Amino acid sequence: MSLAQELSKLIRQKAKLWIKTGSQQALEQNIFDFPDLTDLMTPEYTYVVFDSVFTSLITALWFDIPLTDIQVLNQCYETSVPSTDEFMKGKLIDIKPCSCLEKYPEIGEWLKDIRSAIKSHFGKTAEESRPRKGVYGLSKYGQSFYDPQVIRDFIRSTQIREVKKWVTPETAAASLKSFILSLDLNPSVVNTWFTISNTVSALIRDSALVDMAIVGVSKVSPGIDSTVVESVDLNLSESVFEIRGYNDIAFNCFVGSAVVGWSFVCSDKYSPPEEMYETPGLEGTFSKIAAIAQVIAREQVNRLYMTPLMLANYQTHDERTDFSRSQRIALYGSARAIYYNVRAIVNDLLKGYPELEVNMYNVAVQQLLGRVGGVHRWGEEVYREIDALTLRNQWVEEWAGKGLDRAVLEKIFDSIVYYVKAYNSIRVTEKLRLMARYWR
Known part of the structure; x- marks a missing residue:
């Protein structure tokens, strides 16, 4: 999928979310x-x-x-x-x-x-x-x-x-x-x-x-x-x-x-x-x-x-009343944009694999991003407290136990670890910026 197509898809998803949850x-x-x-x-x-x-x-x-x-x-x-x-x-x-x-x-x-x-x-x-x-x-x-x-x-x-x-x-x-x-x-x-x-x-x-x-x-x-x-x-x-x-x-x-x-x-x-x-x-x-x-x-x-x-x-x-002015939708868009980048890396690493299998690895990656970036969800403190190596071991062990290939999981994690950190930082920064107007 080209960059223009990815951007078009992201805009449609943001609009759909706003229409269903954020509009008047x-x-x-x-x-x-x-x-x-x-x-x-x-x-x-x-x-x-x-x-x-x-x-x-x-x-x-x-x-x-x-x-x-x-x-x-x-x-x-x-x-x-x-x-x-x-x-x-x-x-x-x-x-x-x-x-x-x-x-x-x-x-x-x-x-x-x-x-x-x-x-x-x-x-x-x-x-x-x-x-x-x-x-x-x-x-x-x-x-x-x-x-x-x-x-x-x-x-x-x-x-x-x-x-x-x-x-x-x-x-x-x-x-x-x-x-x-x-x-x-x-x-x-x-x-x-x-x-x-x-x-x-x-x-x-x-x-x-x-x-x-x-x-x-x-x-x-x-x-x-x-x-x-x-x-x-x-x-x-x-x-x-x-x-x-x-x-x-x-x-x-x-x-x-x-x-x-x-x-x-x-x-x-x-x-x-x-x-x-x-x-x-x-x-x-x-x-x-x-x-x-x-x-x-x-x-x-x-x-x-x-x-x-x-x-x-x-x-x-x-x-x-104006989709383009919603900060919450912008926050959602920035997070999804990072996920699309990560998914592109995974798809590139798994060229030649069956589509169903590729989707399973993408689900594992999306779960990883959600855990480290879900600052408001209880039960996920551990994922944000452990270091990158421990997180890598835990994530690989969990999904290997669910049937995915251990070597492929390790290769994926090493390729996306930078984006995982960036995802967490952006999520926290954007949420703080969103909430800052209530303390001005």
Whole structure:
């Protein structure tokens, strides 16, 4: 494709994006159309959000990570009408991020109840044997982990995003395996977490239990008080568990965890003692984790109705009525122009390859650019924190695990690494320039 053709295509794509999301007509149309779409999206969206939040909660408490550090749990916002000056500059709705603990104080009380129940009914072993961030001079040798920030971000954010987005277990496993190799992670810990995460997903999707079910998503289970759930590990080996509900999974991740040498492992037997369901003050403790997940999931689902305003946010009236004056569309165009350059390099390197195979490599490259340039997306901090060599190893390992040729991937990365850095720099610079008018 010639340069003129590429430019013509880019202009058409920018115009299409503006017409559908950035124009005044799009804003008005979306306000009326989106409620109908939301009704269709809500069941599956609720499933994904609840799954991510519940898994994040047990991850935070298993690894002893403060909830304020867990990205999924801090996707809460306060919304309000902007000031007149802000509105004239294009802000249609003022959105301020906040901690879920600030917006829903009851969550903090529920967490205190959970910790108290663990200590009072299961003793020091259950509370102290969980893996926790090491503190020099305080932590016990062999019972804590000392890691750089990138490892911390992987545990609290990236692994959750990679597994909970709409991908198959095979794709998610390939992603986590690439991190095990590139970041030198403990395979046992990652594998255990992956198995538990898949079990949570299967429980929500395949079983409508007494303590939790999503209308339109959860299937009716054969039993009322328990169900059989299938899960897979990183090697895609299947396991079958009989589970009575979310209590069982939550209990396992607190009391079933134990220190073994340098590894922290979690038992794969989801079978808490019966007294957990019978002891006064303890029977409903772990169900509060599901209740917390419901509160945060409902918060995120309700925000779907604000999507039309958020899509058109930060655009002045002139930008919504004149395609050529939209800074957001210009930002999109600069990013796409770099991608077209990168794609041309890939196509040139893969001359003679089948078109389908070339497209697969281009998808891998587009994913790479999106990760390093997606400054507003949670779960992708790790990709921007690691150095180029580690990023190269992770990306090659992930896509080689998905079936692409390792040697070709390495050749592509070495050929486009300059553009990857440029893409990230341009995205950040353009976004800062776009937002600067609100601080003038």
